[in-house]
Amino acid sequence: MTKREGLRVERHFSEPGVHPFDTIQWEHRTAGIANEKGEAVFTQEDVEVPAAWSQLATNVVVSKYFRGLQGSPQREHSVRQLISRVADTIRDWGRRGGYFASDEDLEIFHAELCAILVNQVAAFNSPVWFNLGAEPNPQVSACFINSVDDTMDAILTLAKTEGMLFKWGSGTGTNLSTIRSSVENLASGGTASGPVSFMKGFDAFAGVIKSGGTTRRAAKMVILNADHPDIVDFINCKVREERKAWALIEAGYDGSFTGEAYSSVFFQNSNNSIRVSDEFMRAFLEDKEWRTYAVTDRTRVIGTYRARDLMRQITEAAWACGDPGLQFDTTINEWHTSPNSGRINASNPCSEFLYLDDTACNLSSINLMKFLAADGSFDVEGFRHTSQIMLTAMEI
Known part of the structure; x- marks a missing residue:
C-alpha cells in the first residue's frame, strides 16, 4: 500500500x-x-x-x-x-x-x-x-439547493430546513415543479393548493428569520418549470403584490424596502425564476403553442398557450418588479459536470451554483x-x- x-x-x-x-x-x-x-x-x-x-x-x-x-x-x-x-x-x-x-x-x-x-x-x-x-x-456553506416531494410532510419539512439554513446565514433554492398544481385533484378528494399558495408560507418564514441570526435577511430562490400548470399564476404572483405595495405607498405607507408597504405583501423575500427549455424558446421564436402538463400525469395536457404570450407576460412582470428571471434548463444540463448523478433542477439564490438537488457549496x-x-x-x-x-x- x-x-x-x-x-x-x-x-x-x-x-x-x-x-x-x-x-x-x-x-x-x-x-x-x-x-x-x-x-x-x-x-x-x-x-x-x-x-x-x-x-x-x-x-x-x-x-x-x-x-x-x-x-x-x-x-x-x-x-x-x-x-x-x-x-x-x-x-x-x-x-x-x-x-x-x-x-x-x-x-x-x-x-x-x-x-x-x-x-x-x-x-x-x-x-x-x-x-x-x-x-x-458550524454551517459554513453559503449556497444550498433543496428538493421537495408532492406530500404535505415534505413541504413542511422544506419550510423547517429553509428556516434553519437561514438562521445560520445561508441561502437556499428549490424547484417547486414537483408539487401538483392548483387545478389537480388530491387523492383524498378536493383540489390541491398548488406551489404558489405554499410559496406564501415559505415567504413568510424567510421574512421573519434574519439570516445569520442578527446579520442579514434570508436569501431564497424559487423556481417553476415553464410546463407546470400554474406557470401563469407564478409569472404574475409578484406583480400582483407589487401593485398592492404601490397602492399602500400612495396611501402614505413607508415605501422603503424595510417599510410597511412591502412588508405587508407576499413574495418579497425570494428571487423567482422560470425554467425554460430549448423547446420553449423554439416555440417562442416560431410563434407556436406551448402546453402545460399535470404533475401527477405527464401525459395529460392541462393548458395550451402561445409561447409568445407567456414570454410577453414574463417580460412585463420582470419590468414591473424584477421577477421572474429565466433559467435555461437545456443549456444548464448540457453543461452539467456530473450528469450520471442526476439532472440539475435548481440553483442557489444568486444562481452561480447550479447543481444536484440536496447539495451545497462553499464560496x-x-x-x-x-x-x-x-x-x-x-x-x-x-x-x-x-x-x-x-x-x-x-x-x-
Missing part, C-alpha cells in the same frame, strides 16, 4: 518567524451602520482594524462578522480575533485530517491564509465568518486588483498561490 503524502506549501505572502498580523499597521476606529434615514442602527467603538482597510470594510466586518453579545466580555473587538477564530479552526481541522506533509507545511499554510485574509487578498463567504470557530458544528472571493501591478502586468504566481490556499481551506 502506497503511503499517502500530505500537501506541501510554500511561502508567498508570509515570512518565516513573523506573524502576518505583525507586518501591517493597525488602528482603532468606531464602526457604525445607519439606516436609509441616517439613523444609527449599529455602533461599536474602539475596534482594532488594519489601517489600510476602508471605513466601509470596517463597518461591514464589525457589524456583520464580529461574534459575541455587544457590550459583553465575549464580544470580539479586533479583526485579529475574527481572522484568528477562522484561520486557527481551519488549521486545527487540517491537522486533525492529516492534510499536510508536515507540521511546518501546516504552519506555512496557516500563515499564508492569515496574510491573505488580513490584507484583503481574498475572503470567505459569510457563513464562514458567522459560524466557524464560534459553533461546535470565496479573490480580489483581482491585488495582483495587478502599476505597469499593467498580472501576478499569475500570486493568483495561483492564493487560489490554492483558499481552495485548500474551503476543502478542509
Whole structure:
C-alpha cells in the first residue's frame, strides 16, 4: 500500500518567524451602520482594524462578522480575533485530517491564509465568518439547493430546513415543479393548493428569520418549470403584490424596502425564476403553442398557450418588479459536470451554483486588483498561490 503524502506549501505572502498580523499597521476606529434615514442602527467603538482597510470594510466586518453579545466580555473587538477564530479552526481541522506533509507545511499554510485574509487578498463567504470557530458544528456553506416531494410532510419539512439554513446565514433554492398544481385533484378528494399558495408560507418564514441570526435577511430562490400548470399564476404572483405595495405607498405607507408597504405583501423575500427549455424558446421564436402538463400525469395536457404570450407576460412582470428571471434548463444540463448523478433542477439564490438537488457549496472571493501591478502586468504566481490556499481551506 502506497503511503499517502500530505500537501506541501510554500511561502508567498508570509515570512518565516513573523506573524502576518505583525507586518501591517493597525488602528482603532468606531464602526457604525445607519439606516436609509441616517439613523444609527449599529455602533461599536474602539475596534482594532488594519489601517489600510476602508471605513466601509470596517463597518461591514464589525457589524456583520464580529461574534459575541455587544457590550459583553465575549464580544470580539479586533479583526485579529475574527481572522484568528477562522484561520486557527481551519488549521486545527487540517491537522486533525492529516492534510499536510508536515507540521511546518501546516504552519506555512496557516500563515499564508492569515496574510491573505488580513490584507484583503481574498475572503470567505459569510457563513464562514458567522459560524466557524464560534459553533461546535458550524454551517459554513453559503449556497444550498433543496428538493421537495408532492406530500404535505415534505413541504413542511422544506419550510423547517429553509428556516434553519437561514438562521445560520445561508441561502437556499428549490424547484417547486414537483408539487401538483392548483387545478389537480388530491387523492383524498378536493383540489390541491398548488406551489404558489405554499410559496406564501415559505415567504413568510424567510421574512421573519434574519439570516445569520442578527446579520442579514434570508436569501431564497424559487423556481417553476415553464410546463407546470400554474406557470401563469407564478409569472404574475409578484406583480400582483407589487401593485398592492404601490397602492399602500400612495396611501402614505413607508415605501422603503424595510417599510410597511412591502412588508405587508407576499413574495418579497425570494428571487423567482422560470425554467425554460430549448423547446420553449423554439416555440417562442416560431410563434407556436406551448402546453402545460399535470404533475401527477405527464401525459395529460392541462393548458395550451402561445409561447409568445407567456414570454410577453414574463417580460412585463420582470419590468414591473424584477421577477421572474429565466433559467435555461437545456443549456444548464448540457453543461452539467456530473450528469450520471442526476439532472440539475435548481440553483442557489444568486444562481452561480447550479447543481444536484440536496447539495451545497462553499464560496470565496479573490480580489483581482491585488495582483495587478502599476505597469499593467498580472501576478499569475500570486493568483495561483492564493487560489490554492483558499481552495485548500474551503476543502478542509
